Amino acid sequence: MTTHTRPETRPNARQEELWNGPIGRHWAEQQDRYDAMSGDLNGRLFAAARISGGARVLDIGCGAGTITRIAARLAGPDGQAVGVDISAPLLERARARTAAEAVTNVSYVLGDAQTHDFPRAASTWRSAGAA
Numbered sequence: 001m002t003t004h005t006r007p008e009t010r011p012n013a014r015q016e017e018l019w020n021g022p023i024g025r026h027w028a029e030q031q032d033r034y035d036a037m038s039g040d041l042n043g044r045l046f047a048a049a050r051i052s053g054g055a056r057v058l059d060i061g062c063g064a065g066t067i068t069r070i071a072a073r074l075a076g077p078d079g080q081a082v083g084v085d086i087s088a089p090l091l092e093r094a095r096a097r098t099a100a101e102a103v104t105n106v107s108y109v110l111g112d113a114q115t116h117d118f119p120r121a122a123s124t125w126r127s128a129g130a131a
């Protein structure tokens with residue numbers, strides 16, 4: 001007998017499940033620890049990204065948004081940073097931190113970076129972070 005399974009239409013359904021489950025909640029709760037683990041890389045990351053005033057930055061897989069907020073500060077009041085992530089608990093943390101830190105030129109999109117329908121906007125997008 002052949003068993004037919006319905007083809008999965010969402011390409012990253014497993015990632016969506018993982019990052020909205022216990023793993024995502026764990027990362028959100030332990031954000032400071034994970035930031036400390038990767039913080040040493042930030043100097044090299046931002047040296048390579050060369051974000052200057054007025055830049056528009058897209059941070060793919062932004063998690064709790066620490067990198068997104070650094071990018072937004074570098075972009076200054078005439079620039080902006082957008083973080084996209086598939087995890088609702090991590091974006092909840094990102095938005096709370098953004099409000100607490102009063103960063104005003106950051107926004108977040110809950111979605112799959114592979115399939116999200118980003119607006120076609122500008123020639124100045126520059127990648128600032130990666131998962």
Ligand SMILES: C[S@@+](CC[C@H](N)C(=O)[O-])C[C@H]1O[C@@H](n2cnc3c(N)ncnc32)[C@H](O)[C@@H]1O
Pocket residue numbers: 012015019034035038060061062063064065066067084085086087090111112113114129130131
């Ligand atoms: C290892 S964490 C890194 C988070 C953040 N960049 C940081 O440095 O703290 C990977 C992140 O990628 C996100 N992610 C995984 N697949 C994704 C996808 N297809 N679209 C958007 N975000 C995704 C996860 O939800 C998670 O927040």
